[in-house]
Amino acid sequence: MRTEIDCPASPGAYLLVIDLDRPLTFPIAGGRIAALPPGRYAYCGSARGLGGLAARVARHLRHDKLAHWHVDHLTRAGRIVAVGILSDGRECALFDAVSQLSGAEIPVPGLGSSDCARCAAHLAAGGPAFLPRAIGLTDALAA
Numbered sequence: 364m365r366t367e368i369d370c371p372a373s374p375g376a377y378l379l380v381i382d383l384d385r386p387l388t389f390p391i392a393g394g395r396i397a398a399l400p401p402g403r404y405a406y407c408g409s410a411r412g413l414g415g416l417a418a419r420v421a422r423h424l425r426h427d428k429l430a431h432w433h434v435d436h437l438t439r440a441g442r443i444v445a446v447g448i449l450s451d452g453r454e455c456a457l458f459d460a461v462s463q464l465s466g467a468e469i470p471v472p473g474l475g476s477s478d479c480a481r482c483a484a485h486l487a488a489g490g491p492a493f494l495p496r497a498i499g500l501t502d503a504l505a506a
């Protein structure tokens with residue numbers, strides 16, 4: 364697994380491209396269960412706290428963590444295959460771009476966007492087209 368990241372410690376938004384090799388289920392709000400089939404997913408988030416993007420992306424890349432956010436279930440069970448960053452950007456703008464990619468779907472409404480009143484979710488399901496360059500970002504993960 365790739366773990367070297369080229370990522371600033373400043374605030375901004377990021378895109379995680381996550382491959383799930385097996386089906387994944389986990390509980391979400393309202394007693395519902397999110398059920399995700401194997402495939403490629405794109406999660407858009409933002410980092411505004413201490414350590415900025417570098418600290419947040421490094422946390423996402425670790426498997427040994429408690430599931431605090433919805434996306435933690437995916438990053439624990441799956442593989443992060445690419446990371447894109449947008450310094451000073453907003454995750455909602457990234458999600459708008461991702462959701463316009465060919466094949467993009469919202470697998471579970473509200474997933475990853477509990478704190479956003481605007482987007483239908485911050486996690487999209489899709490195909491191989493989900494890569495940072497597809498929405499104009501460079502890949503911040505080094506080989």
Ligand SMILES: [Zn+2]
Pocket residue numbers: 454455458476479480481482484485
């Ligand atoms: Zn949003």
